[in-house]
Amino acid sequence: MNPPETALAKRIVLVTGGAGFIGSHLVDALVASGTKVRVIDNFANGRREYLNSAAELVESDIRDFDSINRAFAGVDCVFHVAALPRIPLSIERPVETDMVNVIGTLNVLLAARDAKVRRIVYSGSSSVYGNQPRMPLVETMVPDPLSPYALQKLMGEQYTRMFHRMFGIQAVCFRYFNVFGPRMAMEGAYATIVGAFVRARREGRPLPIHGDGEQTRDFTHVRDVVRANLLAMDCAVADGSPINIGRGAETSVNRIAAMFGGPTVAMPARQSDMRRTLADCTRAREILGWSPQVTIEEGLAEMIDPPH
Numbered sequence: 001m002n003p004p005e006t007a008l009a010k011r012i013v014l015v016t017g018g019a020g021f022i023g024s025h026l027v028d029a030l031v032a033s034g035t036k037v038r039v040i041d042n043f044a045n046g047r048r049e050y051l052n053s054a055a056e057l058v059e060s061d062i063r064d065f066d067s068i069n070r071a072f073a074g075v076d077c078v079f080h081v082a083a084l085p086r087i088p089l090s091i092e093r094p095v096e097t098d099m100v101n102v103i104g105t106l107n108v109l110l111a112a113r114d115a116k117v118r119r120i121v122y123s124g125s126s127s128v129y130g131n132q133p134r135m136p137l138v139e140t141m142v143p144d145p146l147s148p149y150a151l152q153k154l155m156g157e158q159y160t161r162m163f164h165r166m167f168g169i170q171a172v173c174f175r176y177f178n179v180f181g182p183r184m185a186m187e188g189a190y191a192t193i194v195g196a197f198v199r200a201r202r203e204g205r206p207l208p209i210h211g212d213g214e215q216t217r218d219f220t221h222v223r224d225v226v227r228a229n230l231l232a233m234d235c236a237v238a239d240g241s242p243i244n245i246g247r248g249a250e251t252s253v254n255r256i257a258a259m260f261g262g263p264t265v266a267m268p269a270r271q272s273d274m275r276r277t278l279a280d281c282t283r284a285r286e287i288l289g290w291s292p293q294v295t296i297e298e299g300l301a302e303m304i305d306p307p308h
Contacts, residue, residue: 011036013030013038015030015039015055015078016040016041017080018039018055018057019043020045023079023082024050024051025225025226026079026081026226026230027039027052038056040068040071042059042062044084045084047183058071063104065110069111072111076117078119078121079123081123083101083123084097084101085125088271090147090148091149091271094148101156105159109159117169118170119238121229121232122174124173125153125175126175126177126246128153130143130274136248137278137280157175160173160240161173161239161240171238172238174244174245175243175244175245177217177279178193179225180220180299193217193256194303197260207260207263207264208264210270211273214253215253215276216276216277217277218277219251221247221296223293223294227293228243228284228290235287241283243283244281244283248278248280248292
């Protein structure tokens, strides 16, 4: 179910990180719905070629409040997608990632409060759960972040909920599960599993598998994540309580490698890597009327053999 176009049109929405992986797909969908879209991006992760030409660009850094606050004027809803992602990066550069993921989020919330923005939709992470004693992962579980990134995303989520309680800003906080799809990062040491596999395949190298490969992930396609965001603009519940966005199915890294085919190479296990992730998506169904539509087989087929 998608919201009617009349519910999206004739208002300004702001997408932070709108030239990045998830943000650019969200901007495309908003523009297609007839919504006026404003984007904040400093292109640290985003790419200019991903930015929809119909969106208004404010080239700025969320760490600098004075440079972003004017972009919130007249905005009805903010989608806060901008972040410095990846667990290994946060372990190596905790201060830099904290400045973006925590202070940057606080700046976005302050600017939204000052501009009297109606609603903010926060892009959080399932990494906040850590290693839990049972599956699936339910929003009522006590978070146990295992890395600076996970803790930073939890702090952003809690700041967002606090601003709802203190200042009345409507808030929706998502916990994404292993988002994959076109435009995802494939370069560098911090690429996600699917991105690293696609790059290795294109370069004719063995697929790198960290640890024993039996760790599982709940891989969620970016198109499903975008649909959840569109539905969050006007859902009835907006009190900042977390909502899982995942497929509700876990797949091992070894199984993903088998879908790609070809040789693999063993790599050291990653520090602070969660052993299993599996989303309980009951709240997403009840609050948003959302359920995933893209299977992992369909999504990976697009990545392995992209349409020309």
